[in-house]
Amino acid sequence: MSEFSIRLARSEDAEAFPAVERAAAVLFADDPDCTEIDFDAVRSAADYRRLIARGHCLVAESGDRIVGFLATQPCGRELHICEMDVHPDCQGQGIGAVMLRACLIDAGNAGFRAVTLTTFRDLPWNGPFYTRIGFVEVEDLAAHPRLAEEIAAEIEAGLPAQRRIAMIHFLG
Secondary structure, three states: OOOEEEEEEOOHHHHHHHHHHHHHHHHHHOHHHHHHOOOOOOOOHHHHHHHHHHHOEEEEEEEEEEEEEEEEEEEOOEEEEEEEEOOOOOOOOOOOHHHHHHHHHHHHHHOOOEEEEEEOOOOOOOOOHOOOOOOOOOHHHHHHHHHHHHHHHHOOOOHHHHHHEEEEEEEO
């Protein structure tokens, strides 16, 4: 395992996020349900700077290189994970799990009641990964309109409806 560290993201880190997101998207290249998705169309550095300014975004570094990030947005008493990526060169080393656990600790310390996200139900590095960390699927999206809207937007953007889920990890 290579050496890495996790820290809160700084505004200037946002410049590296789109490249890491694009690189991580190669994992979806062979997925037949994702052929219509433009994985080059990622959030801009400016978009990531706005999320970083809200606090709670994390960076994984190896040496002086950003190898992963977790971008969040506060939504009332919940912290929503908008994006989490680890560069393919560094995957399988526990970086994502460490970032996710750090996010849960930070959210709890900041007084959030839960952390939420949307993801693929079936991909091992998505739904099953988050389940191992303690997230559960939101079964009744009608009871959670913000996440229902998020899923609807993802489906409209071309992601496969039958494979998208919302997940929540209650804190405290």
